[in-house]
Amino acid sequence: MSGEKKWVGQALERTEDRTLLTTGGHFIDDLTLSGVVHAAYVRSPHARAKIRHIDTSRALAHPGVCAVITGEDVAQSTRPQRGRVPLPNSPRVYAIAYEQVRYVGEPVVGIAAVDRATAEDAAELVHVDYEPLSPILDAEQALRPDAPLVFEEIGSNVLWHDTFPYGDVEAAFAQADTIVNERVTIHRYSSTPLETFGVMAQYEPATHSFTIWGHTQQPAQDLHVVAAAFGVSPGQIRLIIPPMGGAFGNKVRPLFIIAAALLAQKAKRPVKWIEDRRESLLALGHAADGIMEMSAAVKADGTVLAIKFRNIENEGAGIDFAGRHNLLMLSNIVNCYRLRAISYEGYSVVTNRCPVVANRGIGKPFMCFAVERMMDAVARALKLDRAEIRFRNFIQPDEFPYETPGGQTYDSGNYPEMLRKALARIDYAALQREQAEGRARGRLLGIGIATAVEPGGSNLSYGMLISGPSQLLSGQGEAARVRLETDGTATVFTGGLDSGQGHATALAQIVADELGLHIKQVRVATTFDSASHPYVMTSGVYSNKFHGHDTVAAIGAARKVREKLLKRAAALLEANVDDLELSDGRISVRGALQKGIGVAQVASRAYWSLADDQPDGEPGLEALHYYNNPLAKRPDEKKRLRVQLGFASAAHVAVVEVDAETFEIKVLRYVVIHDCGRQINPGIVEGQVHGATAHGIAAALLEEFEYDQDGQLLTTSFMDYLKPTAADLPDIEGDRLETPSPLTLLGTKGVGEGGAVVAPAAIASAVEDALTPLGIQIATLPITPSRLFDAVSSGMKRYERQKQNSEYRRQNPE
Amino acid sequence: MPENISITLHINGVKRTATVEPRRSLVDFLRHDIGLLATHVGCEHGVCGACTIMLDGRTVRSCLLFAAQADGAEVLTIEGLAKGEELHPLQQAFQQHHALQCGFCTPGMVLSALELLRENPEPTDEEVRVGLAGNLCMCTGYVNIVRAVRAAASDGKVK
Numbered sequence: 001m002s003g004e005k006k007w008v009g010q011a012l013e014r015t016e017d018r019t020l021l022t023t024g025g026h027f028i029d030d031l032t033l034s035g036v037v038h039a040a041y042v043r044s045p046h047a048r049a050k051i052r053h054i055d056t057s058r059a060l061a062h063p064g065v066c067a068v069i070t071g072e073d074v075a076q077s078t079r080p081q082r083g084r085v086p087l088p089n090s091p092r093v094y095a096i097a098y099e100q101v102r103y104v105g106e107p108v109v110g111i112a113a114v115d116r117a118t119a120e121d122a123a124e125l126v127h128v129d130y131e132p133l134s135p136i137l138d139a140e141q142a143l144r145p146d147a148p149l150v151f152e153e154i155g156s157n158v159l160w161h162d163t164f165p166y167g168d169v170e171a172a173f174a175q176a177d178t179i180v181n182e183r184v185t186i187h188r189y190s191s192t193p194l195e196t197f198g199v200m201a202q203y204e205p206a207t208h209s210f211t212i213w214g215h216t217q218q219p220a221q222d223l224h225v226v227a228a229a230f231g232v233s234p235g236q237i238r239l240i241i242p243p244m245g246g247a248f249g250n251k252v253r254p255l256f257i258i259a260a261a262l263l264a265q266k267a268k269r270p271v272k273w274i275e276d277r278r279e280s281l282l283a284l285g286h287a288a289d290g291i292m293e294m295s296a297a298v299k300a301d302g303t304v305l306a307i308k309f310r311n312i313e314n315e316g317a318g319i320d321f322a323g324r325h326n327l328l329m330l331s332n333i334v335n336c337y338r339l340r341a342i343s344y345e346g347y348s349v350v351t352n353r354c355p356v357v358a359n360r361g362i363g364k365p366f367m368c369f370a371v372e373r374m375m376d377a378v379a380r381a382l383k384l385d386r387a388e389i390r391f392r393n394f395i396q397p398d399e400f401p402y403e404t405p406g407g408q409t410y411d412s413g414n415y416p417e418m419l420r421k422a423l424a425r426i427d428y429a430a431l432q433r434e435q436a437e438g439r440a441r442g443r444l445l446g447i448g449i450a451t452a453v454e455p456g457g458s459n460l461s462y463g464m465l466i467s468g469p470s471q472l473l474s475g476q477g478e479a480a481r482v483r484l485e486t487d488g489t490a491t492v493f494t495g496g497l498d499s500g501q502g503h504a505t506a507l508a509q510i511v512a513d514e515l516g517l518h519i520k521q522v523r524v525a526t527t528f529d530s531a532s533h534p535y536v537m538t539s540g541v542y543s544n545k546f547h548g549h550d551t552v553a554a555i556g557a558a559r560k561v562r563e564k565l566l567k568r569a570a571a572l573l574e575a576n577v578d579d580l581e582l583s584d585g586r587i588s589v590r591g592a593l594q595k596g597i598g599v600a601q602v603a604s605r606a607y608w609s610l611a612d613d614q615p616d617g618e619p620g621l622e623a624l625h626y627y628n629n630p631l632a633k634r635p636d637e638k639k640r641l642r643v644q645l646g647f648a649s650a651a652h653v654a655v656v657e658v659d660a661e662t663f664e665i666k667v668l669r670y671v672v673i674h675d676c677g678r679q680i681n682p683g684i685v686e687g688q689v690h691g692a693t694a695h696g697i698a699a700a701l702l703e704e705f706e707y708d709q710d711g712q713l714l715t716t717s718f719m720d721y722l723k724p725t726a727a728d729l730p731d732i733e734g735d736r737l738e739t740p741s742p743l744t745l746l747g748t749k750g751v752g753e754g755g756a757v758v759a760p761a762a763i764a765s766a767v768e769d770a771l772t773p774l775g776i777q778i779a780t781l782p783i784t785p786s787r788l789f790d791a792v793s794s795g796m797k798r799y800e801r802q803k804q805n806s807e808y809r810r811q812n813p814e
Numbered sequence: 815m816p817e818n819i820s821i822t823l824h825i826n827g828v829k830r831t832a833t834v835e836p837r838r839s840l841v842d843f844l845r846h847d848i849g850l851l852a853t854h855v856g857c858e859h860g861v862c863g864a865c866t867i868m869l870d871g872r873t874v875r876s877c878l879l880f881a882a883q884a885d886g887a888e889v890l891t892i893e894g895l896a897k898g899e900e901l902h903p904l905q906q907a908f909q910q911h912h913a914l915q916c917g918f919c920t921p922g923m924v925l926s927a928l929e930l931l932r933e934n935p936e937p938t939d940e941e942v943r944v945g946l947a948g949n950l951c952m953c954t955g956y957v958n959i960v961r962a963v964r965a966a967a968s969d970g971k972v973k
Contacts, residue, residue, distance in 0.1 A: 014909070017908070017909045017917070021914070023893065024921050026851075027918065193916070194864055195918045276858055277858060687954055717861070725943075727946075727947040729943075
């Protein structure tokens with residue numbers, strides 16, 4: 001294949017859109033089966049309680065009810081969940097609460113009935129006798145030796161704890177002119193896909209097998225989790241995943257699939273369950289809240305030599321993501337900076353909050369918030385400009401590939417140019433003048449600056465840092481199959497999934513280039529089906545992995561098909577393969593252009609004419625390719641590991657104004673300069689940047705899952721859990737930089753998560769800057785007018801999380 | 815259980831007569847009884863706007879209405895917007911400007927944009943943002959939606 005690209009690089013309209021704009025697409029709730037019944041769940045009203053007794057008799061007797069399951073049934077019929085990363089000391093977790101409830105909203109009883117309303121009616125008739133226990137909600141309190149235990153069987157609330165010294169940290173501190181200390185926290189929030197979680201399960205007793213339509217972002221892993229729960233072969237589970245109405249790392253709850261499958265087994269009918277919004281906010285999953293303490297060793301010129309980190313991650317009452325926020329934070333913890341040494345101590349702690357999931361950027365938003373808050377603090381300590389402190393510490397363009405102390409290798413980038421471009425776009429100097437003039441009149445105008453790496457693709461060997469070297473799951477890769485149809489069009493199947501990123505369009509662009517077809521001649525089978533789509537255990541849509549894995553797998557399969565096609569054409573044309581050219585759906589002989597044959601004609605013979613000589617020894621024009629990223633190895637003996645596999649980056653500059661009386665925060669301008677290497681479809685890329693940035697801005701200013709001291713979630717509707725509307729968000733301006741990755745076939749890097757990683761830090765920086773006249777430092781999120789007002793009114797100098805600790809101190813005086 | 819109710823209404827220009835449970839919501843009726851699946855359910859409490867349809871020419875949240883309340887009404891869903899193969903100018907603009915990603919909010923968003931442009935054929939960015947503030951999109955950050963609506967407005971073909 002020559003390097004020429006006809007389709008890749010163009011901002012083409014998406015192939016997905018016509019369907020979505022006319023028939024609305026085909027989401028899980030649009031599917032049905034004859035005889036299907038509907039599920040509803042009785043959910044725990046307590047954050048922590050023993051289940052003394054459950055009386056389901058009235059629900060069972062209710063007309064239209066087909067099956068009722070409790071934790072007892074689940075514990076009898078399924079095995080406890082194994083976490084994706086198996087813990088050495090794992091609690092027993094089932095699809096439905098067994099003997100105890102551990103968070104408000106945990107499913108306690110599942111009911112299948114002829115329709116959803118009947119199932120909900122029957123749920124009202126279930127009586128559960130609880131013995132409420134005092135909950136543990138705060139991760140720091142959960143670490144105390146006298147803290148109540150969320151899972152008694154593991155003897156503590158710590159799922160995982162480890163330390164990582166990389167480089168000579170003590171030497172760096174000995175050389176330091178100044179030590180800067182910071183403590184920052186991040187809250188619980190989620191990108192809340194507009195389509196809630198859904199599943200439909202069918203059970204076939206004769207073969208003890210299940211067909212399941214539903215949501216996941218890691219189809220192979222979840223298929224195996226479900227198979228393990230029922231003690232059946234993975235071949236007895238067929239998993240079908242229609243396009244999802246957003247996922248953002250949230251749709252990874254195999255326990256929900258197991259519960260529906262068990263209901264289908266008991267009901268002897270297909271069972272469908274579509275989560276409602278309240279259930280989704282209560283129990284689908286949140287980004288982990290966390291507490292980060294940092295200490296930086298700094299030279300007088302602003303060089304940051306080393307930082308010590310200590311992070312406590314609140315996992316809630318789940319085990320599925322144990323340690324993962326921590327490890328993904330750790331692996332990117334030097335961000336864009338030339339730090340020589342770091343140390344990191346991480347705790348993953350269980351509490352009586354909703355289990356956490358991998359919300360957009362998992363761990364990295366807090367990484368960026370913490371490190372960028374620290375850079376602002378260093379600038380303040382040294383009385384340096386916040387842009388200048390970054391320029392003095394950036395990894396320089398000539399240092400790539402750059403190995404970080406923890407063993408990551410940054411492939412390429414130009415961080416100084418990226419920030420320069422962002423500052424030029426916003427006209428930093430003019431804004432600073434405007435700010436100074438405004439301050440004289442009492443105007444609170446702030447400029448926020450944040451930069452970050454945006455990793456793409458994760459090496460799942462990082463789980464070995466938790467579970468040890470015997471863990472089976474490792475590496476990163478993807479699978480693809482390309483079939484040239486008898487009419488000369490192509491169909492692409494991959495183990496990746498569709499949740500709105502336009503992957504079908506991007507794959508069609510790539511494969512059309514490889515096979516010399518028109519983009520309209522390439523279709524992508526977006527509904528994943530484990531019976532037809534190839535997969536590897538790392539398959540799916542997560543971790544920004546598409547750019548360097550799904551793409552390469554599809555290219556690999558397309559090239560195999562191309563080779564088969566050309567061999568067949570050579571035989572038909574009685575020419576040499578090396579003399580053939582493939583373009584515009586036609587194969588011609590170089591130098592004899594009139595001698596040629598249509599791709600459709602060759603393809604047609606490949607399938608129909610089995611009596612032909614078969615150049616490959618087999619009919620058809622179909623090929624499978626498994627791509628295994630060669631960089632994704634196991635951790636070394638010093639726990640150093642290339643966790644993430646490619647590094648995009650971005651600089652954000654935000655301009656905010658805080659109302660001096662009401663503390664309303666307005667984002668006046670927002671600039672993003674991002675660099676994701678070569679772009680397959682700049683239109684799609686731009687949309688990803690906008691959407692992720694909006695998530696980050698909203699996480700910083702609006703969204704929070706707030707619990708009261710009894711563990712009741714206070715934000716269980718979109719009236720309380722505030723999502724941004726079009727009127728709440730600024731226009732997102734920007735431009736791109738393009739430093740191609742040397743590691744991917746197309747020079748691409750990931751792009752789906754970066755905005756959500758950087759924006760919370762940029763907003764915090766901007767609000768802090770606006771509040772300079774009041775001397776308030778921002779150490780937590782979200783920044784809301786009422787809390788800011790309270791902080792300022794009570795004379796506080798830091799906007800930080802205090803509530804839990806002060807309550808704790810009140811209840812437990814020293 | 816109260817008695818079922820007989821209703822007659824026009825949906826996308828087609829006359830429909832049906833018998834519904836009093837508690838049947840309009841969106842469930844459209845989706846599951848009529849089979850028009852493009853109107854989506856995002857929150858069922860009237861905030862997200864995914865279920866937005868037009869009822870007698872005005873946008874409503876079909877999750878907050880009972881099917882029985884639509885008796886005698888003219889209903890327009892996104893399925894009724896294109897003229898055969900020819901997309902409505904707003905649908906075209908959404909496609910051209912990448913104004914959708916997962917597409918779950920899109921049917922409701924397009925109908926809200928249609929109402930906005932009928933009332934205000936030349937809106938500013940700010941007016942588009944305020945006009946669409948009843949519809950949540952979790953994917954796009956709204957930037958390309960605003961562009962698409964402005965572009966459709968400047969083409970002047972939206973009716």
